[in-house]
Each structure stands twice: as structure tokens, then as C-alpha cells.
Amino acid sequence: MEKLDSNYWNDRYINQQTIWDLGEISSPIKTYIDQLKNKDLSILIPGAGNAYEALYLLDKGFSNVTGIDFAVLPLQNLKLKLKDIEKAHYHLINDDFFNHRGTYDLILEQTFFCAINPKLRLDYVNHCHQLLNNNGKIAGLLFNKNFGSEGPPFGGNEIEYxxxxxxxxxxKIMEVAYNSITPRQGSELFVIFCSDNPRVIL
Known part of the structure; x- marks a missing residue:
């Protein structure tokens, strides 16, 4: 099938088949967020899942965070964790990323790209480009390894990307992450991709 449907992903969470889930924000993304100065950036997290990135961003005072996921269960759990956070500061969307419309300064990539069928990767690039402001960026992690044809996850390498x-x-940046967790050392590329005509340095 071209796209794995919402039932597939929801069942993975119900059955706790979430080997991609670190249980916390990944070190490279945490380090990246820590150097961001503008807390008003509009930030999108596709395939948010348990959204440790969203929790960290909101804890650090970011005020415009959106998470989107095909699976409803992790979003329901996330909403409970955010019960003490001002609702105006975040948006949780249960939908297909490719249906989403909006405008963002930053898209954080953490295990979403590797979860979609590789046939959809060009669609991912084009859709991210449509969602980003002229000064926008994709920042995050891409796997630098081959998982074989059966997935998800689906891997890749720097040349392909x-x-x-x-x-x-x-x-702007595509390099092996120096601070990946031990099991992923050497297998993650930290990336920053800038959209056309950047006006603001993040």
C-alpha cells in the first residue's frame, strides 16, 4: 500500500510495538532546540507520537507548537500530559500529515520520514516546502543506515537525501550526529534544510 493507515499506527501504540520511541527527547534535537532564541517560532512536529519534542519545547517556553499524527492514542495521552499548559500554545491534530495545511517556521523531523513509504519521500519534500515560510527550516534526524525493503522503518544514506x-x-547541515544515544551512534544524520529565500537565521 502507498500509505500505512491510521489503524496500523494506532495498533502499534496499543500493542506497545514502538521500538522507535526513546522514552525522551533525542539528544541531537534537544541540543538544537536549546540554541533557538525565538520562542515565538511556529513549529510543526509531523508523526509526533508521544511528542517528547513538544513537551520539551513547551517546557522551554515556546508558544506555538503543533503536533500531527495518524494515530489518535498517543495524542490522547499527550493531551493529558499537557493539562497544565496554556492551550493557546499548542495544537494536536489527528490526521494524515499530507492532508495538513498551515504555515510554519520550523519542522522538526524525528522518525517520521523513516516511517513513510519511500515512494512518498518526494511528496514529503514538496509538502514540507509548501508548509514552510520563506525563512523556514527542516531540522532533525534522518537514519544513515539500510533497514532493508521491509519496513517501517525505512532507511537511507546521505547521497540519497x-x-x-x-x-x-x-x-545547510547534513552530518553524522555526534551526540546520538549509544544504540544509534553513527546511524543518524543531523540535518538542517533551509527553504527558499531565508530571511531569518534560526
Missing amino acids: RELFKNKFEI
Whole structure:
């Protein structure tokens, strides 16, 4: 099938088949967030899942955070965790990322790209480009390893990614993450892709 449907992902959470879930925000993304100065950035987290990134952002005072996920269960759990957070500061959307419309300064990538069918990767690039402001960025992690044809997760490498993103984004950073957790050492690329005509340095 072209897309794994919402029932597939919801069942993975129900049955606790979430091997991608670290139980906390990943170190490279945490380090990236820690250097962001503008707390008013509009930030999208596709395939948010348990959204440790959203929890961390909101805890750090960011005021415009959106998480979207096909599966409703993790979003319901996340809403409970956010009960003491001002509702105006976050949005939780249960939908297909490719249906989503909006405008963002930053898209945080953490295990969503590797979860979609590789046939949809060009659609991902184009849709991210549509969602981002002219000064917008994709920042986060892509797997730098091959998982085989059966997935998710689906892997890849730097050569593939450069070819995929080069027509829509300026590739500012693509390098092996120096601070991945031990099981993922050497297998993650930290990336920053900038959309056309950047006006603001994040």
C-alpha cells in the first residue's frame, strides 16, 4: 500500500510495538532546540507520537507548537500530559500529515520520514516546502543506515537525501550526529534544510 493507515499506527501504540520511541527527547534535537532564541517560532512536529519534542519545547517556553499524527492514542495521552499548559500554545491534530495545511517556521523531523513509504519521500519534500515560510527550516534526524525493503522503518544514506532535497532546499547541515544515544551512534544524520529565500537565521 502507498500509505500505512491510521489503524496500523494506532495498533502499534496499543500493542506497545514502538521500538522507535526513546522514552525522551533525542539528544541531537534537544541540543538544537536549546540554541533557538525565538520562542515565538511556529513549529510543526509531523508523526509526533508521544511528542517528547513538544513537551520539551513547551517546557522551554515556546508558544506555538503543533503536533500531527495518524494515530489518535498517543495524542490522547499527550493531551493529558499537557493539562497544565496554556492551550493557546499548542495544537494536536489527528490526521494524515499530507492532508495538513498551515504555515510554519520550523519542522522538526524525528522518525517520521523513516516511517513513510519511500515512494512518498518526494511528496514529503514538496509538502514540507509548501508548509514552510520563506525563512523556514527542516531540522532533525534522518537514519544513515539500510533497514532493508521491509519496513517501517525505512532507511537511507546521505547521497540519497542530498539528491532528494536539493531542488527544494538549501542543505545547510547534513552530518553524522555526534551526540546520538549509544544504540544509534553513527546511524543518524543531523540535518538542517533551509527553504527558499531565508530571511531569518534560526
